[in-house]
Amino acid sequence: MNRSSRVSRWVLLGYCVYLVLPLYWLLTMALRSNADIAGTFELLPSNPTFANFAEILTNPVWYQGFVNSLSYVVLNTLISVSVALPAAYVFSRYRFLGDRQLFFWLLTNRMAPPAVFLLPFFQLYSSIGLFDTPLAVALAHCLFTVPLSVWILEGFMSGVPTEIDDMARIDGHSFWFFFTRIFLPINRSAIGVTVFFCFMFSWVELLLARTLTGSEAKPIVVVMTRTVSASGMDWGVLAAAGVFTVLPGILVVWFVRQHLVKGFALGRV
Amino acid sequence: MGDCALVNSIVRGITGVFIVVGLVACGQTSDEASAPSISAQAYAANAERWVDSEFQPSTLTRDEQLAELAWFNTAAEPFRGMSINVVSETLTTHQYESETLAQAFYEITGIRVNHDLIQEGDVIEKLQTQMQSGENIFDAYVNDSDLIGTHSRYGYVVALSDFMSGEGADVTSPTLDLDDFIGLSFTTGPDGKVYQLPDQQFANLYWFRHDWFSDPELKEQFAARYGYPLGVPVNWSAYEDIAEFFSVHVKEIDGQRVYGHMDYGKKDPSLGWRFTDAWLSMAGAGDQGIPNGLPVDEWGIRAEQCRPVGSSVSRGGATNAPAAVYALQKYIDWLKAYAPEQAPGMTFSEAGPVPAQGQIAQQIFWYTTFTADMIKPDLPVVNADGTPKWRMAPSPHGPYWEEGMKLGYQDTGAWTLLSSTPLDRRKAAWLYAQFVTSKTVSLKKTLVGLTPFRDSDIRSQAMTDMAPKLGGLVEFYRSPARTAWTPTGTNVPDYPKLAQLWWANVANAVSGQVSAQAAMDSLAQQQDRVLERLQQHGTLGECGPRLNEERDAEYWFSQPGAPKPALDNEKPQGETVDYETLLSSWTAQDAEMAQ
Amino acid sequence: MARIRLDNVGFTYPGADAATLAPLSMDISHGEAFSLLGASGAGKTTLLNLLSGILQPTQGRIFLDDVDVTGLPGRDRNLSQVFQFPVLYQSMTVRENLAFPLTTRGSRRNRADIEARVNAVADELNIGGILKRSAKGISLFEKQLVAIGRALIRPDVSMVLLDEPLTAVEPSVKWRLRQTLKQAQQDLGVTMVYVTHDQTEALTFAERVAVLANGYILQTGTPDDVYQNPAHEFVGHFLGSPGMNFLPVADLPESLQQRVTGMGDPERLGFRPENAALGLPNTFDLPGVVHSQRILGTQRGEVISMYGLQCGAHSVFVRSSMPLAVGDPVTIDLKRWIGFRDAIRVGRRGAE
Amino acid sequence: MNWMAWTAPTGLFFAVIASALLFLILLELKRPTAVAKGWLPMATTRGDRFFVSLLGAAFIHLFWLSLTDWPVLYASGLAMLWLVAVMAKG
């Protein structure tokens, strides 16, 4: 395929450089002391220090933040994918009362400006006793991840011929067997893509996560805010934490990359 | 059948998830598991161990300390095994509490405390959320006493005076010694009740490079140019001259660019603090009367009895009075003319450490929270022997300022208990609050965090020993002058709603989009609108706002006190005072007081 | 319009052991309708891609009108292509689709010329009525017609490549499209190379047919020639429905063997189902037993069938109007046959 | 549910919307809608028209509030007219 013209390859190269430079800056910041960061301009850190990383690795609060974040991200991903799968399936296979309206309505939920919804969210989850639990954050993030998951999965599933469903029925398989053993494995790339998107959203979101947690379930993004204090800004630790927060994401992408490429190739996303 | 290949990936995924969930679970339970039950004897032993290993020095004797801890142990008995959550902003002092004192408290009383540290804004947000919703989020908060006007009016906060003699009498330490807390007046409402328990305290002061100020060559140059000696500026004219002197005329010292002024101006909530803390009162916008000026306070809000009646000049307030406009204008002018190019883009947190880099000659509005970070060895502002090259001194005042007015900001982070917190948790939290402020630990805590809050600690030998390294901190706290440094007062009926108005309006003026006058007019108007809404609903009781009728500005200008009419000359002759003279006058006053 | 000459052109995928296309030479003349016939995987798409410039040959040269175009990309070879599934510009109308190749390449013709050409081609293909429609809103059949129209639109196109263009079309209209295509080829006189796996399409469309198998061209010739005189057993088998029957000479009756030996000493005899006659059992002809019957239709009131016959270990098909039932013994009289040795034709016999 | 801060007018508002939805669902089950083209620029179903009329009504109110100082009730009347126009002929 000759779609990548020379121009776009140069643009891609330029864009990659554009992407990498701030990331590089993040990394150098993580390797320098605060006085160094705020005081001088250096292309390469002249006095590299691992103190910032050490601070994060030794302080249990950071570790706990990671664990908390991971737990609600995983929960959110599980919930999103598991409720989106049947919904996407019926959207792709059936026409039913209000289906189109429902589909658009689902998407509109992404439009809610979070700031004002924070207090209702807080009230809602405290009234059912979920405040300060990973589940609360996971459920709240569902508002954003579920519609997207449904949309992505629906795109893929529409591409899977309905004859497969028919065939399975004729072969005598129960719906459950068909769905879990035949249909889902066919769509595993789609699930990979969906997982990526759920992970991406839930991992980086700050406002809801902050509002719905106290001290028990405090996520990493909220722990980060402690770097801003009345005695200055702890750039180095913030950057080191930033570096650490990127890592799980990169791991996820690396592991689902085959699915991503394949999934992107097949589906709507 | 071997359809494993495909199902495998899913199975593997799910297993992965369980591992993660398992890890999470372990992470959480391991905390519980590592908490062995502690017997009564063990508590006593623990107390001894902590006293010997950690809580030294102290203003108490070892026996007194142990007795105090024994009381905590007994009082905590009903709450043993409980786990409570408290929160405060990120500050060295609180870090010490969170990492060391909370552990000690647990080992001594059996109450587990999760002392959370978050950004200050987030503390307020959580506090607000709890107040608004009535849902318990944290069992106790450490927040600034600026909210005293809000706390005393809205009724969400437990009045400690009532609590200590009522519900909480059994958990109130007999050795608390309330009068020893230097910030107690800040946390006392207009009704005379104490609402919060001070936990750490800091002020904003004038900061300067003592080494440069005592450099004969520079002194000579300055005197030649301005006609008076280089020293600690007493008024803004002198500050302005010195700023100009360093930024424009000296420019370089030892080959390095230097500046005569440092400040910050990024549009950020912290820009509001810059103003609501003391700036207007330093310029002289309010009235005389410590702590905050009555009837008009440092925000320009006028109160009659305890009722706020307006902030616009037309209602008798001073938020947009000439003095306030002057204050804002000076802030902007200096920021642009004398501060480093980056300063207007910085927040409080970013700007704070800048003087430590050694390019700043003086800073009018410097928070003592940065002390700890400015005495680290190897800094350009620290001598080889570990003494600082800088000193702190009282801030200069503006032309509208009169004797007896607030001269700067001093605030105390104080323990706040909310009435929506269940009583037993509240009691346990109260125990913790008393523990971290108890005389047993307070001196040690003060030495770690340099935010003294007990008079007994300030006057201790340990502090005297420490004084040379702290650039005047100890001297300041020991001087009677410190009473001129106060937090936001009780005239402000709803701190959160009103404080947010400041930074947005100030930022508009900083960017040059509107004039200083227009910005303050708009601010005053918005403040009055908030007051008006509070008045409409009439829920704040006796001390709720009741706006004055609007009148011609001249009427108010002709009344005594604030708002004051514009001065013809806003730049009087500069005045300075020699630092050493200042110090000795403090010491003398202190000695006088002591007698 | 051009003459296409392939000079010893071959192609091997990088890293592959065997050549996808064995070196071959080929000559297609001006305005000729040429067909490449072969099963899937025979190499015909590779050959097509070599012609269209998507692939470059690993050896040999390609000439268009004696100009060496071997290294040139497709856009510079002045050719057009019709794909298996209709490829249209979805966002354009039918008219815009047709006019598109005339507006590219900077060779801006004036609008009246374009209009005239579009109308002419549309008339030729009978799609004048849908010119204003969106390319998305027409039937598959019409889409393929438009795709063909776009391939024919440039008057100066050197050749048109057709890659199984009838695949997507419903069987009942296939012949109509084929007709239209052939008509257009004759009227416009363009060189067309038609790639297909369907012998009917290849034979009915082309003036000459090249049969490909496993990367080799087995035979090139007129439809009549390749059908009647296959040069290779595969050609005989692949063409015709059912294909040629083959019997080892050794298994034939004595009398037949003797007749055969003079003709290049073949190993196997091939004959087509219509080139044999069935008769009652006798001693001269090849004996067989009916094992299947498939009715083909009637002729003059008689039912014509394709009979499957068992001749010893081999099965052959013969067309006949003789009424027979499964299990009936018959003899087969070969009217016309071809002898093969090592699968290559060595001789033939029968009515010309 | 105190935290949801219900008021009688908003309660009524949501009740009306909920019953309208319920009514539409029942109607849909009884007499399925067909895609039809009215004066709106696109073909719509009954559900689409309901959405358009609600969104339109909201914007009628917004513009009324921002452009005039007259009572909102007039805007509500206008919105009703719009609703009828869209539902019937949209």
Added chain:
Amino acid sequence: MAQNRVKDNRAWIGVLPVLLIVAFSGVIPLMTVVNYSVQDILDFNTRFFVGLEWYRETLDDPRFVDAFLRQIGFSAAVLIVEIPLGIIVARGMPTDGLRASLLLVLLATPLLIPWNVVGAIWQIYARPDIGLLGVTLNELGIAFNYTSEPLHAWLTLLAMDIWHWTSLVALLAFAGLTSVPAACYQAAELDGASKWQVFRFVELPRLKGVLVIAVLLRLMDSFMIYTEPFVLTGGGPGNTTTFLSQYLATMAVGQFDLGPAAAFSIIYFLFILLFSWLFYTSVMRDEDRS
């Protein structure tokens, strides 16, 4: 949605979990916000009905109108830059191999950084005294200072948003491009189409579906942008980068002035809904016609 779907209302069972979960986390808060918007709320026991007063106040507030116009300007700029750039980047992407995987990871990285860190990175990165970008620009002779120059602040914000989000568009466009059959490119090449024509007539029509979603997502998200500009510029200098969300957040979580904030966000929500719906229907209408 696929065309050959079977009509069966029992399919509702399948969407029920999604419906419940979204209704639970979406509808209940939305209703609450509507309730807030007609009241002055001091706390949950001290509320006063004020009718549509907050709506009127918000709509009459020049700060709202200004922020709204700025917001539209920013969202438009974001779309104008990111959509084409994303497409070009996607066109340059290799389709397989290690290089593709690495590129994918690199592209995804900015999407995986917490938003406050994104702001913090750029805050330092663009500083004219200690940041790579700022220093470089100043070395090039451009007096760059994003904290005092409104235009610079704007451009920095835009550059940050492009850095943060173009990958999303690129990934979506990449997905769309991989679905273009090779034959379409081949046909266009043989027709002599220029690179631009190939893009315009072959790729773009097939990218439409994913681009609709890319535009919708970017529109919605850029309309809601809060954390990053808050950290980077705080909305300054002055009000030049104060967008709706910042303004809203100040009201809602700073002042806890829930009534006006709720009215504000309902208006805001209605506008996004309107834009999205207009866009969605106008594009999907074309789809239906075919």
Added chain:
Amino acid sequence: MLRMDRACLDGDEATAFDHSFAPGEMTVVLGGNLSGKTNLCRLLAGLPTQAHGDVSYDEQPWSHLPPQQRSVAAVFQAFVNYPNWTVAQNIASPLVARGLTPEVQEQKICALAQSLGIGDLLERNPDELSGGQQQRLAIARALAQQADVLVLDEPLVNLDYKLREALVVELKTLLAETRATVIYTSSDPRDAFALGDQVLLLERNQKLQSGTPLQVYQNPSNLAAAHLMSDPGVNLLPASEHTERGERRAVRPEHVRLGAETAPQSDTELRFDMQVHSVERSGDETFLHGNVCDPQSPQAMEHWVVRRLGMQPVDAGQAVALYVRCADILTLAVE
């Protein structure tokens, strides 16, 4: 016996018809595009479709049974296999559903795979197979079910013609071994002859005719039926040759003789003149396409196709004389 009562393939009562499929035989359902073939298959299999009607098997009503509970197997036009399962697993699918032991499964898989020529591909995935192999796999899976009814919906239409030819022969043999009632849909009349014990003609969701292929071929009930059973379609005699209202006379392409072959027999034959505009030769056959004029009104032309054996020496542009035996002329109702 498999029966359909009041079957409406498009959901419209007006088109309802009854049909009984001959037990144990193969019925080829012949119809063009959109004639309702696929709906018929889905109705029989119990799959969601707009078609409705009562289906019963051996007097046992099937209508309310889901596909899982009907003894029916199916092969579709598209190669439908489970892409995530290997060939062996695919074939095993119906056996797994029936809960057979692995050993039994193994045995059956091997047997079926061998007989369909995919025995050495068992460990491959379907996407590694060629089209023909994929469809063989689909057929193997259908056969594995050993159902009473086997529905084949245009199973060979997407295959190369030589493969198709081979599979038709194989299918015939394979299906002869089962005792299943087989329904095979197609649009090609040659399939009817090659495979069908019975044929059922469908047009626009309606039943046109049924019977053995030869019966239907020889006695088409109307014009549409004749068209369906002829490839290419029948040639209509010019309008002046009409017999009655609502009826047309027609002749099959293979029943038209060229003048050159033998002399005309004017008493039993009719003569037509055709302007040939194209000639197609497929080796054993020649197709002449052209227009036949109505001698009464020269404007009214009919397009004819003549199908003759062998290579005919006719060129495009030529005018030829055609002869049709009166006995070969079909008189057909137009409706």
